[in-house]
Amino acid sequence: MPASDRVKRGLLAGLRSILLAIGTLSTNIALLVLFVVSVVLTVAGVGIFLVPLVAVGVRAVTDLHRRLLTEWTGVVIPRPYRQRPADAGLWRLYRWVVTDPATWRDLLWLVLSVQVVGLLLITPPALIASGVEGVLGVPVLLYFVMDWYGYGVFWPMDNLAKALASWPQGVGILAAGLTLTPYTLRWYAQFTQWFLAPTRAAALAQRVDRLTQTRTDTVDAQATELRRIERDLHDGAQARLVAVSMKLGLAEELMARDPEAAMRLMAQAREHSGLALAELRDLVRGIHPPVLAERGLDGAVRALAISAPLPVDADVDLPGRPPPPVESAAYFAVAEALTNIAKHSGASGARIRLSYRRDRILIEVSDDGRGGADPAAGSGLRGIERRLAAFDGTMSVASPPGGPTTVTMELPCELSSPRTSPSSATD
Structure with a gap:
């Protein structure tokens, strides 16, 4: 990969890491507190209403992380939740949320993601910022501007030698940050996948549900297709074949006393049989095209x-x-x-x-x-x-x-x- 592409990739991953870090720190702690409080309030009866409501917010945040991390890193994180009950009364909604293992895995992710964010999402972009500051010579400028003593954001120094050393150090730190940041973003995606993707049991249950629904849809589709074929045969080819049979019967009766009329009826019968054959071909083509x-x-x-x-x-x-x-x-x-x-x-x-x-x-x-x-x-x-x-x-x-x-x-x-x-x- 060319150096310019590596720089762009590292800067983009750094920007995405910072956005994820800000979103995680600003929402996860609040959602964690709300969820714990709503569960505790279940004993007072209020939690039966609050838990499903807070779960909607938690799942909206986790779904956003799944989508963004899948788009940004290629780490696919499917949704693990059980199917919502059809007759979703308040009590059934509460049970649906609290008995779903994915709910508690979401809660564990809310706790641990706050700890992991600093290591995987903040530190590597901070290296990039530190390297940029050193490469641009900010410590040297601050050293002279601030009367022989100055502090950059990442580069405290108290003499000219330390200020000048920021240049080579900045290049190395910047290169390390640009190289490391795409990997740390992917590692964070894999960490998130560990908690927010379906477990093996959940994936199997989802597959069973999907196959059950698929079987039902397939049976319905096949029944619809059979009805269509029956209707097409009844209204098309069958009707024409009945007309052919009737015309041939009339022609047979007229053959002795009116041969010309019999010939006309036989010609019409031949025309109808051709149309019936064409309709049958079209019907077969709709089932499995010859091409x-x-x-x-x-x-x-x-x-x-x-x-x-x-x-x-x-x-x-x-x-x-x-x-x-x-x-x-x-x-x-x-x-x-x-x-x-x-x-x-x-x-x-x-x-x-x-x-x-x-x-x-x-x-x-x-x-x-x-x-x-x-x-x-x-x-x-x-x-x-x-x-x-x-x-x-x-x-x-x-x-x-x-x-x-x-x-x-x-x-x-x-x-x-x-x-x-x-x-x-x-x-």
């Missing part, structure tokens, strides 16, 4: 980009083929995302990035539209989320008002074999 079976996810996604009603740039890098169910889920997720863009975003262009890293298919669909996309508001995003959840996949949406919008999807899977290009496959 997906023939060209794989790589070619199918590129075909989606070409057929989209707006310019779409597709960047696909898959070293193999995923299992067919996962491949189908990824294809329809991309198709639904592009449909949403065309219907709701007002975008002039979009981009698809599809890759494979760490045993996961990573899909990113972005556009330059008006933004404001929200999975909770529907618009197909909730359907994508349910489709991916059936395979333990995830979806996140970044869509500030005014845009741009980026939908990021992940699907865990293993790829089968290195992909083979169509030309080589026919050689």
Whole structure:
């Protein structure tokens, strides 16, 4: 890494460390006191109301730390809390908070983080400030300005030799601070992760809850899909086939006495059978597109980009083929995302990035539209989320008002074999 990048990285980490230190020292002590007081007041009955209220504030602060430290250091800190009860009366809310082990781990973090802040978040930036003061020659200036005796913020001195020594010492201290600060910020993130991330038991319980919800969503989605197929068959192909049967029956009756009318009915029957066949093909294509079976996810996604009603740039890098169910889920997720863009975003262009890293298919669909996309508001995003959840996949949406919008999807899977290009496959 170039020296200028290391300096920028160290200064940025120092600024972030100071912001975290100020926020931690200003909020954690107050929240700790409030939480302890609210628990003590439970014996008087007031705590039953105060504990859930204070817990909301504690969890807001810990969630902020999780998000910032994940963005700034890459140390992922998931939320560990149990699911809120559906019939959330006051007493059930109180029990939900105090029986959740994550609540007490939050409390322990409030206590210990105040102690750790000085070592990991304040000392390294202080080294940077001290080094900057020495490099800029502040001790030398103060020595002459303050009549042979002066004090800098970090550099007390009582003779010229000590003042002049601040230059080389400042360079070393500044270099040490810039080098150390990114690491100490990451160490603080790992310390926070130890307390604020789910324990193994909590992670397992969350996974069971998620799989239960996923199973329910998947069953509902499959039932909805079956009803759609049944409706399409009933209203489309079945109705046309019934018409074909009726026309052929009439033609059979008319064949002897009116051959020309019989021929017209047979022609109409042939036309209806063709339409029924086309509708059946469209229905099958909606279940599993032929392009997906023939060209794989790589070619199918590129075909989606070409057929989209707006310019779409597709960047696909898959070293193999995923299992067919996962491949189908990824294809329809991309198709639904592009449909949403065309219907709701007002975008002039979009981009698809599809890759494979760490045993996961990573899909990113972005556009330059008006933004404001929200999975909770529907618009197909909730359907994508349910489709991916059936395979333990995830979806996140970044869509500030005014845009741009980026939908990021992940699907865990293993790829089968290195992909083979169509030309080589026919050689």
